[in-house]
Amino acid sequence: MLLEVKDLRVQFVTRRGVVKAxxxxxxxxxxxxxxxxxxxxxxxxxxSCLALMRLVEAPAGRIxxxxxxxxxxxxxxxxxxEMRQVRGGQISLILQDPLSSLNPAYTxxxxxxxxxxxxxxxxxxxxxxxxxxxxxxxxxxxxxQRLKQYPHQMSGGMRQRVAGAIALSCRPSLLIxxxxxxxxxxxxxxxxxxxxxxxxxxxxxxxxxxxxxxxxVARLCDRVAVMYxxxxxxxxxxxxxxNEPAHPYAKALLATLPxxxxxxxxLLTVTGQPxxxxxxxxxxxxxxxxxxxxxxxxxxxxxxxxxxxxxxxLCWLHPSPDGAPSKAAPQASHG
Amino acid sequence: xxxxxxxxxxxxxxxxxxKTRGASGVTRFPFISAVVLALVLxxxxxxxxxxxxxxxxxxxxxxxxxxxxxxxxTSEFPMGTDTLxxxxxxxxxxxxxxxxxxxxxxxxxxxxxxxxxxxIAGFYRGWTETILMRLTDITLAFPLMLMxxxxxxxxxxxxxxxxxxxxxxxWPYYARQIRGEALxxxxxxxxxxxxxxxxxxxxxxxxxxxxxxxPSIGVLATLQVALIxxxxxxxxxxxxxxxxxxxxxxxxxxxxxxxxGRAWWVSIIPGIAIFAVVLSANLFGDWVRDRFDPKLRQI
Amino acid sequence: xxxxxxxxxxxxxxxxxxxxxxVFFLVRLTGDPVERMVPIQVTEExxxxxxxxxxxxxxxxxxxxxxxxxxxxxxxxxxxxFRGRTVQELLWLRIPASLQLASVSMLVALxxxxxxxxxxxxxxxxxxxxxxxxxxxxxxxxxxxxxxxxMLRLFAVQWQIFPTGGREEALSIVLPTFTLGWFVSAGIMRxxxxxxxxxLYGEFVxxxxxxxxxxxxxxxxxxxxxxxxxxxTYSTVIFAAxxxxxxxxxxxxxxxxxxxxLIRAVIQRDFPxxxxxxxxxxxxxxxxxxxADMAYAWVNPKIRYEQ
Numbered sequence: 001m002l003l004e005v006k007d008l009r010v011q012f013v014t015r016r017g018v019v020k021a022x023x024x025x026x027x028x029x030x031x032x033x034x035x036x037x038x039x040x041x042x043x044x045x046x047x048s049c050l051a052l053m054r055l056v057e058a059p060a061g062r063i064x065x066x067x068x069x070x071x072x073x074x075x076x077x078x079x080x081x082e083m084r085q086v087r088g089g090q091i092s093l094i095l096q097d098p099l100s101s102l103n104p105a106y107t108x109x110x111x112x113x114x115x116x117x118x119x120x121x122x123x124x125x126x127x128x129x130x131x132x133x134x135x136x137x138x139x140x141x142x143x144x145q146r147l148k149q150y151p152h153q154m155s156g157g158m159r160q161r162v163a164g165a166i167a168l169s170c171r172p173s174l175l176i177x178x179x180x181x182x183x184x185x186x187x188x189x190x191x192x193x194x195x196x197x198x199x200x201x202x203x204x205x206x207x208x209x210x211x212x213x214x215x216x217v218a219r220l221c222d223r224v225a226v227m228y229x230x231x232x233x234x235x236x237x238x239x240x241x242x243n244e245p246a247h248p249y250a251k252a253l254l255a256t257l258p259x260x261x262x263x264x265x266x267l268l269t270v271t272g273q274p275x276x277x278x279x280x281x282x283x284x285x286x287x288x289x290x291x292x293x294x295x296x297x298x299x300x301x302x303x304x305x306x307x308x309x310x311x312x313x314l315c316w317l318h319p320s321p322d323g324a325p326s327k328a329a330p331q332a333s334h335g
Numbered sequence: 336x337x338x339x340x341x342x343x344x345x346x347x348x349x350x351x352x353x354k355t356r357g358a359s360g361v362t363r364f365p366f367i368s369a370v371v372l373a374l375v376l377x378x379x380x381x382x383x384x385x386x387x388x389x390x391x392x393x394x395x396x397x398x399x400x401x402x403x404x405x406x407x408x409t410s411e412f413p414m415g416t417d418t419l420x421x422x423x424x425x426x427x428x429x430x431x432x433x434x435x436x437x438x439x440x441x442x443x444x445x446x447x448x449x450x451x452x453x454x455i456a457g458f459y460r461g462w463t464e465t466i467l468m469r470l471t472d473i474t475l476a477f478p479l480m481l482m483x484x485x486x487x488x489x490x491x492x493x494x495x496x497x498x499x500x501x502x503x504x505x506w507p508y509y510a511r512q513i514r515g516e517a518l519x520x521x522x523x524x525x526x527x528x529x530x531x532x533x534x535x536x537x538x539x540x541x542x543x544x545x546x547x548x549x550p551s552i553g554v555l556a557t558l559q560v561a562l563i564x565x566x567x568x569x570x571x572x573x574x575x576x577x578x579x580x581x582x583x584x585x586x587x588x589x590x591x592x593x594x595x596g597r598a599w600w601v602s603i604i605p606g607i608a609i610f611a612v613v614l615s616a617n618l619f620g621d622w623v624r625d626r627f628d629p630k631l632r633q634i
Numbered sequence: 635x636x637x638x639x640x641x642x643x644x645x646x647x648x649x650x651x652x653x654x655x656x657v658f659f660l661v662r663l664t665g666d667p668v669e670r671m672v673p674i675q676v677t678e679e680x681x682x683x684x685x686x687x688x689x690x691x692x693x694x695x696x697x698x699x700x701x702x703x704x705x706x707x708x709x710x711x712x713x714x715x716f717r718g719r720t721v722q723e724l725l726w727l728r729i730p731a732s733l734q735l736a737s738v739s740m741l742v743a744l745x746x747x748x749x750x751x752x753x754x755x756x757x758x759x760x761x762x763x764x765x766x767x768x769x770x771x772x773x774x775x776x777x778x779x780x781x782x783x784x785m786l787r788l789f790a791v792q793w794q795i796f797p798t799g800g801r802e803e804a805l806s807i808v809l810p811t812f813t814l815g816w817f818v819s820a821g822i823m824r825x826x827x828x829x830x831x832x833x834l835y836g837e838f839v840x841x842x843x844x845x846x847x848x849x850x851x852x853x854x855x856x857x858x859x860x861x862x863x864x865x866x867t868y869s870t871v872i873f874a875a876x877x878x879x880x881x882x883x884x885x886x887x888x889x890x891x892x893x894x895x896l897i898r899a900v901i902q903r904d905f906p907x908x909x910x911x912x913x914x915x916x917x918x919x920x921x922x923x924x925x926a927d928m929a930y931a932w933v934n935p936k937i938r939y940e941q
Contacts, residue, residue: 055843059759088846095837095844103838105859105935115845150935166845469648476649476923477916478875480882481896485912488900489660565777569882572779573897588779592886595783596791603787606780614775 001069002206003029003052003174008066010044010051013059017278021047023230024066029174029206036221036238037210038253042276044230045210049176053087054078070174089119092167093176097183098159102151108135108162109147112169119170130169137202138165139195157188161195168199175200176208181216193220214257218242223310226250229275229285236311246313248292284316292317365622368615375612379431386422387411390429391580393421399598415600417590423600426582427608433583434612437494437567438560441501446556448502449509454548456510457517458540468514471507479504483566487575494577497570501563512555516548550627557623561616568609584609638931646924653916654705658698661905688712710910715902721910724895729914731801732891735884736876739811743819744869750819751826751865755834756853766823773820782813782886799888810887814880818872822865829864833857867930874922877915 010022022044029035037045050056051063054075068075070090078086095101103111112131116122122130128147135143138161151159160180167175177196181189193216200207209220217224217238224241226234226249234247245251275285284290287297296316305320306312378385397420401408408415414423456467483500490496520526521544529539570576571585579586584605591601685691688711689700704710710721754766789809790798797806833839834857842856843849881893888894892911899907 053844055840084846084848086846087844093844095841097837100837101841103842103856103860105933114842114847118846152935163841166841472645473649473652476645476920477653478919480875481912481915481919484881484896484900485657485660485908488903488908561775568777569779572777573882573885573900575897575900585779588783592783595787599787602783603780606777606783610776610780613777614772617775618771 001028002031002033002071004067004069005048005052006067006069008048008051008068009064010047010056010061011064012061014278019276019278020230020280021061022051025227025230025232026066027225027232027235029208031173031206032200032204033223034200034207034209034221036217036224037208037227038212038214038217038224039227040212043227045227046178048227049093049178049208049210052176053091053093054083055087085119088115088167088172089170090172091174091176092170092172093178094160094163094167094180096179098156098163098180099151099183101163102159104151107148107150108154109149112162112165115166115169134165134169135162137199138162138168139191140165157184157192160184160188160192164192164195164199168203168205171203172205174206174208176210178210179212181211182213196220214242214253226253229280231285231314233286233315234313236307240308240311244307244311246307246311246318247286247315248290248317249286252291284314365615365618368618368622371611371615372619375431375435375615378428379435382428382432386425386428388422388425390421390426390582393417393419395420399594399601401598402600402604405600414604415598417587417598417601418594423587423604426587427584427605429582430584430587430605430608431612433494433577433581434564434567434609437498437501438563438616441498441505441563441567442556442559444498444502445505445559446509446552449506450513450545450548450552452506453510453513454517454540454544457514458521458536458544464514467510471510471514474504474507475511479566480569483570484573484575487570492575492578494581497567497576501566505559505563508559509552509555512551513548516551517544520544520547554624554627557616558620561613561620564609564616565613635931639928642924642927646920649920650917653920654702654913655698657909657912657916658701659694661909662694662697688714705913710913711906713904713907715899715904715907721906724907725892725910725914728890728892728895731889732877732880732884732893735807735810735814735880735889735891736873738807739814739818739876739880740869740873742811742815743822746815747819747822748826748865751823752830752853752858752861754823754827755830755861758831766827770820770823770827773816774824776816778813778817778882779886781816782809782883785809785813786886799886801890806887806889810880810883810889813886814876814883818876821872822869825868826861826865829861830857833861836860863930863934866933867926870922870926870929874919874926877918877922 005028006026008022008025009020012019012021025044025048027035027037037048039045047056047061052068052075054063056063063076066076070086075083075086102108109128109131112134113127116127116130116134120130131147132143135146140146140158140161146154151162154162160183163180180196181192184192196207197220199205209216211217221238223237224235225232226241226247228249234241234245234250241250242254245254275288281298283298283300284302287293290297294316302314302316303320304312304314305318307318393416397412397416398418400412400416400420402415402423403410403413405415412422412424414427416422417426452467452471456464482504486500486503487496490500521539526539526543529543534542567576567583568585568588571583572589573585574589576585577583587605588602588609591598591603591605594601682691689697692700701711708722708725710725713719713721713724716724750766750769754763757763786798786809789796795805796809797803800806834853836857838860839852839857842852847856880889880891881897883889884891884893885897892915896908896911896915898904899911
């Protein structure tokens with residue numbers, strides 16, 4: 001197993017209370033495999049990813065517990081120095097917005113070179129060569145001439161490729177892509193996704209693809225984890241989630257997809273706002289918006305039940321056989 | 336309040352909230368500075384009723400009495416007296432009137448003038464805009480204090496001249512800001528709609544555009560109050576501001592300039608009064624800006 | 635880039651020209667300097683002689699032309715107060731003091747304000763941040779005459795550590811530097827803090843951390859280089875203002891710079907000197923502002939590579 005996350009918890013202390021942004025999340029990724037992390041904005045997807053790299057901002061944000069195993073090594077026990085070697089070395093992350101994630105004050109050559117220099121200690125000609133090599137690999141034409149260009153001199157699609165080059169420059173074993181295509185237009189987006197698949201084929205890294213676009217998930221991911229209010233409410237293979245969604249939230253998300261068989265395009269089906277996870281009441285956090293809500297949902301949090309190979313869900317519609325409250329979501333015991 | 340939202344179009348609410356957490360501390364209401372400013376306003380109105388002495392005439396036999404908490408001080412002159420035997424406390428009370436009057440009048444006049452210029456430049460564009468904005472740029476191209484000193488010294492030191500000079504030097508700040516906003520507003524749809532409906536330019540300007548730039552004018556005005564008080568005090572201190580015997584704070588500081596060894600209170604106490612008011616006005620202005628116009632935050 | 639430079643240069647030249655013209659006519663339109671200069675008892679004939687000596691009998695426009703002609707050589711005419719001395723001489727005597735005070739204060743201010751602003755932003759909410767912000771808020775509101783006089787009272791009169799004024803002793807510069815430096819660093823610190831905060835929350839800083847960059851490098855290489863843009867501009871503008879605008883400070887400490895020369899000339903109604911000092915300070919200010927724009931353009935690749 002490349003990455004194994006168990007019961008990860010992240011909190012933010014805010015003026016209005018403690019936000020449990022990530023509340024007992026577990027998932028795993030293997031080499032060459034892509035996991036889709038799906039959910040609305042604020043559901044804790046991005047925070048989970050940053051937490052893997054231990055980049056939750058102190059002092060407001062803190063990792064409260066859990067375990068992050070990268071090839072068997074516990075990252076939460078690493079020193080800051082060891083962690084820096086992991087960041088950009090073994091784990092890389094592509095941020096959402098290519099416009100703002102590249103430093104406007106440095107040339108792209110410099111920015112790609114920085115990561116290689118830090119992790120592989122290259123200098124001079126050798127360094128320049130590997131920068132050109134990786135830029136070419138992500139499909140940037142005439143990479144040599146572009147080394148001296150600044151981010152603002154490139155198009156959005158090119159910048160996103162540069163961000164990809166930075167992420168892949170040190171041949172990471174795990175790549176996290178945090179909605180990397182939201183700011184790109186449709187054609188560029190398709191090209192970029194194709195590129196990511198090709199690169200994964202080539203470098204055999206494990207990938208976590210964060211998105212709220214189920215269309216992309218269907219095309220790109222092997223497995224899916226659906227997040228809601230800091231928890232993963234359903235996991236399964238892409239086929240399982242798309243064909244037999246078990247959680248009402250997953251069903252609602254799927255219903256937002258333009259369907260093929262019926263002509264009418266239903267775009268709006270998940271009604272209401274996702275909760276900000278501050279002082280959540282006991283019970284299922286989706287209950288207020290759930291079309292299939294029952295009394296038990298408002299009182300007790302459902303426990304995980306298995307629906308078959310890999311497929312799991314947290315929902316009272318599918319009570320776990322032993323009926324015991326889930327370990328992943330003890331209520332009010334640590335609030 | 337449940338509203339239908341497409342999943343894709345959800346705002347990044349959670350994230351944004353976490354990010355701005357510390358900044359909200361700045362936007363908390365500045366209680367102390369508001370109280371100080373309210374007090375100053377009250378004192379300015381009530382000065383003749385609460386002041387124990389005459390602000391401009393004193394008895395030489397009472398000269399340079401130290402403040403009451405020092406040896407030789409008396410409660411009759413709580414903050415001591417100056418070289419002419421005038422009560423410093425009384426003069427400070429009356430001084431609030433000068434500072435406030437200059438601040439309020441200059442802010443108001445510069446605001447009106449600058450807003451008119453800015454609106455016209457931003458709305459009519461073309462040559463009018465070019466000429467008005469060049470004028471603004473040139474006025475802004477020189478140091479404030481230097482120009483104020485030269486203009487007052489040329490015109491002659493008097494309250495009216497100080498006021499006029501300050502207005503003359505400060506209107507461009509409004510003009511520049513308001514022009515930008517008028518430009519932006521006049522590009523909005525409702526202005527086009529009004530135009531299509533046959534509303535006259537003048538009416539569009541006053542009825543549609545002005546109300547939309549009002550908040551910025553207010554914010555800018557609040558921010559300038561402190562600057563004006565400081566500017567007037569500095570001019571008076573240098574002897575190119577309000578002439579004696581008016582109890583202007585800057586003038587009082589200047590009175591005690593050569594007495595630092597013998598009678599520190601003559602200049603330091605009025606100096607502290609200026610400091611307190613400017614500080615309060617600054618803090619209050621910052622709050623108003625953060626609260627009502629985060630766009631101006633960069634300055 | 636070239637277009638940008640030319641445009642700014644043009645603006646600067648126009649500003650300087652307008653300044654010279656406005657000052658020239660303002661000074662003359664307010665009345666006959668000779669009348670202000672000589673006692674009332676002087677006969678009309680003597681007054682006329684004086685006018686001729688200073689060239690004041692010619693038409694205004696001719697005077698203006700002659701004045702413009704003399705400017706390139708730095709000829710601002712004769713002082714009315716110090717008979718027989720040219721304005722140029724008087725200005726030259728004062729420039730070193732002004733430059734010295736401005737540069738030293740600026741240096742001290744930057745050395746204090748930059749680390750403080752960066753620290754405050756990086757460790758927002760800690761006591762060091764609060765201390766820094768209080769330092770900056772007070773410095774921005776304290777009138778220089780109050781700070782100056784309070785320092786004089788304590789350090790020169792009471793404890794006699796520093797001289798009360800002038801520029802004769804080596805220690806003379808300490809109090810004026812502190813007075814000016816506090817005010818200047820207040821603004822720089824505040825700006826550094828806010829633009830560092832913006833930069834530190836920027837996505838590119840996040841990306842630098844993701845790349846595994848050391849935190850000190852994240853702060854100084856990635857965040858600070860971006861945050862420095864407005865700080866550089868502001869500092870240059872402030873330096874320009876301080877160069878001639880340290881009028882109050884110079885006056886309080888009797889520092890023999892251009893500012894105190896100007897104030898003395900104002901009190902003595904020595905118009906040629908006022909004119910000369912204002913034009914010199916104004917031109918220095920415009921040039922410094924121009925340089926600030928250039929520095930900004932140079933550091934900011936977005937402008938540097940504009941076609």
